[in-house]
Amino acid sequence: MSRTSEIPVQSGTGAAASMELRYRRIVVKAGTSVLTAAPEHRGLNQDAMADLVRQICQLRLLSAEVLLVTSGAIAAGEEVLGPGKDELDRDIPSRQVLAAVGQSRLMHTYQELFSSHGYQVAQTLLTINDIADRQSYLNVRTTLLALIELGVVPILNENDVVAVDEIGEVFGDNDRLSALVANLIDADLLVILTDTEGLYTADPNVDSSARLISQVDQVDDAVEAMAGKDLNPWARGGMATKIEAARLVTTAGVTMVMCHGLSKDAVVRAARGEPIGTLFRPAGEKLEARKRWMLGSVSQRAGILVDQGAARALRENNRSLLPAGVSGVEGEFQRGDIIYILDSEGRRIACGITNYRSQDIGLIRGLRSDRIQGALGYHYGEEVVHRNNLLLL
Numbered sequence: 001m002s003r004t005s006e007i008p009v010q011s012g013t014g015a016a017a018s019m020e021l022r023y024r025r026i027v028v029k030a031g032t033s034v035l036t037a038a039p040e041h042r043g044l045n046q047d048a049m050a051d052l053v054r055q056i057c058q059l060r061l062l063s064a065e066v067l068l069v070t071s072g073a074i075a076a077g078e079e080v081l082g083p084g085k086d087e088l089d090r091d092i093p094s095r096q097v098l099a100a101v102g103q104s105r106l107m108h109t110y111q112e113l114f115s116s117h118g119y120q121v122a123q124t125l126l127t128i129n130d131i132a133d134r135q136s137y138l139n140v141r142t143t144l145l146a147l148i149e150l151g152v153v154p155i156l157n158e159n160d161v162v163a164v165d166e167i168g169e170v171f172g173d174n175d176r177l178s179a180l181v182a183n184l185i186d187a188d189l190l191v192i193l194t195d196t197e198g199l200y201t202a203d204p205n206v207d208s209s210a211r212l213i214s215q216v217d218q219v220d221d222a223v224e225a226m227a228g229k230d231l232n233p234w235a236r237g238g239m240a241t242k243i244e245a246a247r248l249v250t251t252a253g254v255t256m257v258m259c260h261g262l263s264k265d266a267v268v269r270a271a272r273g274e275p276i277g278t279l280f281r282p283a284g285e286k287l288e289a290r291k292r293w294m295l296g297s298v299s300q301r302a303g304i305l306v307d308q309g310a311a312r313a314l315r316e317n318n319r320s321l322l323p324a325g326v327s328g329v330e331g332e333f334q335r336g337d338i339i340y341i342l343d344s345e346g347r348r349i350a351c352g353i354t355n356y357r358s359q360d361i362g363l364i365r366g367l368r369s370d371r372i373q374g375a376l377g378y379h380y381g382e383e384v385v386h387r388n389n390l391l392l393l
Helices: 046-061 073-081 086-090 092-115 128-132 134-149 174-184 239-251 266-272 289-297 308-317 358-364 369-376
Strands: 004-007 025-030 065-070 121-126 153-158 189-194 212-216 255-260 278-280 303-306 326-330 338-342 348-353 390-392
Touching: 025 046, 025 174, 025 266, 046 065, 046 092, 046 266, 065 092, 065 134, 065 174, 073 092, 092 121, 092 153, 121 128, 121 134, 128 134, 128 174, 128 289, 134 153, 134 174, 134 289, 153 174, 174 189, 174 239, 174 289, 189 239, 189 266, 239 255, 239 278, 239 289, 255 266, 289 348, 289 390, 303 308, 308 348, 308 390, 326 358, 358 369
Parallel strands: 025 065, 025 189, 065 153, 121 153, 189 255, 212 278, 303 338
Antiparallel strands: 004 212, 255 278, 303 326, 338 348, 348 390
8 A cells, every 4th residue: 555645736625514523632733834924924923823713712612622732932022022133043042032022922812812712721831851751741741631621722832941952953843842742632633734735745845746645654764755845944843843743643643634724724624534735644553651651752862773683573573672682872861761763774663761871782782681780780681672661663
């Protein structure tokens, strides 16, 4: 079976007569390019925000549970501080100032829009560490589910004022945050709203023959290769992070739709299961809660390289990772961290909780397990990663 299906690029939509929803617990991610005014994307697009809120409230009336992950704080801050601030684009502390000013404006706008429909909102600012730490992860989950139970619409954003390392970097993009939140609350659907119709066979900005992909059955290397370069400097992620978000949620058993945020009733149509944008099908049944946490907490800057034999044992036999199969280490990590396991070609084949820190693994790689004690002077078990703490990707 083909992993993707191509359809001709087309415009125009039509609302379906049926109001029945296919998905009930939905995370919506609205990108900067959707929420801000073109062409410079500096300042909020009030009409676009109002229409997005209308759709979310329509879904709430249909008994859907909806969380909104929103971008736009930095662009809103630039609008507040006025023109002539181009130098702020390149200065991270200054962009933190923009985020601090813009976040209140962004939330005030949402509060007024949702209030006009009779709904209350709750602001939640997160960093990656809030989700990586197990106890914080559970606290965030409890709070979000309690808000949903009360009928409040949670509005989430990355805490740009705190997340110094992430501003302007792929790792800290709201695409990834939305995927982590979708996994955290066990969502049925993640809708990523962007400024393109979906995933194309090539970058449509430079290739007129590019065709829209209607469905992706598996996020693999070929799909990742389709990600083009984002030309909007205010949008922090680009297509690459959207594909990474798709990999995260589909691995956990969550469906994802990526579509143009200004298409008519885009969110409602996605929730109904109508064809729109690109549909990323879940890889299988939903993961248990602990493994969803592992998937969302994996380090992006470190990993363990394994040889072909170890890769095959992990994939085909559900085996633990032993030091004999380790060929190398990337980056630094500590015992208990969640890291990627990569094959000899650098492909991510699994993630798991490591029993040894990176320096230790560098000393015991390639050794039999009974030689760990002699090499280190101590040991935390025969496995580098035990199969109970390992998740295949």
